[in-house]
Amino acid sequence: MKYIFPEDDKKYHWTSHVKRKMLHYGLSPSRVLRIIKHPKRIEKGIVPETLAVMQPTGTKQKPTEVWTMYAQKKNQKVIITAWRYPGISKVREEIPIPPDILQELIREKILKSLK
Numbered sequence: 703m704k705y706i707f708p709e710d711d712k713k714y715h716w717t718s719h720v721k722r723k724m725l726h727y728g729l730s731p732s733r734v735l736r737i738i739k740h741p742k743r744i745e746k747g748i749v750p751e752t753l754a755v756m757q758p759t760g761t762k763q764k765p766t767e768v769w770t771m772y773a774q775k776k777n778q779k780v781i782i783t784a785w786r787y788p789g790i791s792k793v794r795e796e797i798p799i800p801p802d803i804l805q806e807l808i809r810e811k812i813l814k815s816l817k
Contacts, residue, residue, distance in 0.1 A: 706731070709736045715780045720770075728787045734784050745794050747771045748766065752782065756791070765790050 707714045708724075716731075724734065741755035745798035749756070758764035767787040773780045779791045 708734075713778060715775075715778055717780065717782055720781045720783050723784050727768075727784065729784055729786075732780065733768065734770050735769055737784075738772060738779065738781070743793070747773075747782075749773070749782065757789075758790075759786070767791055 743756045745754045754771045756769045770784045771782045
């Protein structure tokens with residue numbers, strides 16, 4: 703089976719590092735993009751100004767997670783890396799909701815007041 707490397711376009715820039723990791727972990731470009739577009743969890747990346755996003759994989763008996771870290775640069779996402787995590791990782795740090803958005807969610811009764 704021949705591996706197809708992703709190509710850069712207007713929306714996404716793929717680093718050589720993520721291409722190597724995708725090959726190592728057996729991840730397709732469509733899988734990485736699906737994680738970015740529909741994450742189960744979002745956290746701050748370990749690199750400043752990056753996000754790490756995750757989707758669970760595996761089975762109930764042997765759970766795993768697939769993570770992708772990217773940075774938003776103007777109108778393009780720079781996909782930095784991707785990896786598989788064995789098991790279920792702990793939540794490190796929640797992404798803060800900007801105060802104006804939080805107030806709007808409370809006003810529209812999507813969230814209850816945090817007081």
